[in-house]
Amino acid sequence: MAEAHWHDLGPVDALASRPLQQISVGRTRIALSWAGGEFAAISGACNHVGGPLGDGALDGDYVVCPWHHWKYHRKTGQGEPGYEQEAVPRYETRIEDGHLWIDLESGTKRQRIPHDPHPLARPVVRAPGGIRVVGLSTTAMDPAFPRFSTSEHLLTTALGFAEQWGAETQLFKLADLRFRHCEGYYSKSAHACTWPCSITQMDPDDQLDRVYEALVHWADVVLLATPIRWGVASSLYFKLAERLNCVQNQTTIRNKVLIRNKVASFIVTGGQDNVQGVVGQLLTFFGELGFLFPQFPFIAHSRGWSAEDMENNMSEVRTSRELAEGAEQLMNRALCLARDLIANQPAPDSVARGGRKAHHLS
Ligand code: FES
Missing domain, CATH: 3.40.50.360 (Flavodoxin domain)
Incomplete structure (x- = not known):
């Protein structure tokens, strides 16, 4: 993988052994999921107060934040139904030579629904x-x-x-x-x-x-x-x-x-x-x-x-x-x-x- 913005996350076999994990690439936190034979990567920082999404759990196609249980689609980064305007960045991944790679420049924009403060x-x-x-x-x-x-x-x-x-x-x-x-x-x-x-x-x-x-x-x-x-x-x-x-x-x-x-x-x-x-x-x-x-x-x-x-x-x-x-x-x-x-x-x-x-x- 020649381009500098692609990063090697490691061997596919090892990464596929866990349905969800939190990975850091430099200062970027990634929630990497593996389900149905496919990897998907979204930001590992929750929109709420920054909970580590990759340390949460998978609920179908949704990553559940371990702190207060907000949910994001593991592929699109969008919030659960009713909260689709809430989204964390999602990233492109590729498999090459038995390794999983991620393009950090492919991250989509983080979106937050404006909430009135309590x-x-x-x-x-x-x-x-x-x-x-x-x-x-x-x-x-x-x-x-x-x-x-x-x-x-x-x-x-x-x-x-x-x-x-x-x-x-x-x-x-x-x-x-x-x-x-x-x-x-x-x-x-x-x-x-x-x-x-x-x-x-x-x-x-x-x-x-x-x-x-x-x-x-x-x-x-x-x-x-x-x-x-x-x-x-x-x-x-x-x-x-x-x-x-x-x-x-x-x-x-x-x-x-x-x-x-x-x-x-x-x-x-x-x-x-x-x-x-x-x-x-x-x-x-x-x-x-x-x-x-x-x-x-x-x-x-x-x-x-x-x-x-x-x-x-x-x-x-x-x-x-x-x-x-x-x-x-x-x-x-x-x-x-x-x-x-x-x-x-x-x-x-x-x-x-x-x-x-x-x-x-x-
Ligand atoms: S930090 Fe994720 S739900 Fe509160």
């Missing part, structure tokens, strides 16, 4: 106005048969104080929201875990969009309440935390800090112990998201390991003036810090960009 993807700019507080109740219960929750009770007490203080509040009870578990896009590649969350972008019925909106765009203060379940926070808290990886991941992959000058505090209650262990996890995670904490950033109440009289625990929390005052004082500390942060907020263009890794190095 509303969550807009720049994060604090809207003018008073302090805004979002409460997150992570206790699990059947919304059809609500029960008294000690953590939620103290959370609503604190939110009531915030309203008297003059703040706007929103309360999200995770048990009332239908949202999917994190499906592990980050485990495929850090770049497969997108902001907004891949699930949020693909599933309009997923209701975590309103929590993202509140945390990233709306709130100055986040107050999270969790029960202790077997020494750790509630399963709904962890379900939320996994879905918040997309917020932290923007710092990791783009040095883009979505959470700035926001305050987080915590309420932890339980019939069992390990308050410090639960709060340690919360502080670490919310710190890595970019939140700041007031002095004494949590309140907690626990009956201890051997207390099994949970009905007494409920009545104790329900009637305790000390705990109610503790919740109000926690809210007050968070509000005061938020007020100071807002008052001292630098102009957006003077904010030094410095992500988690840069911070760790300093």
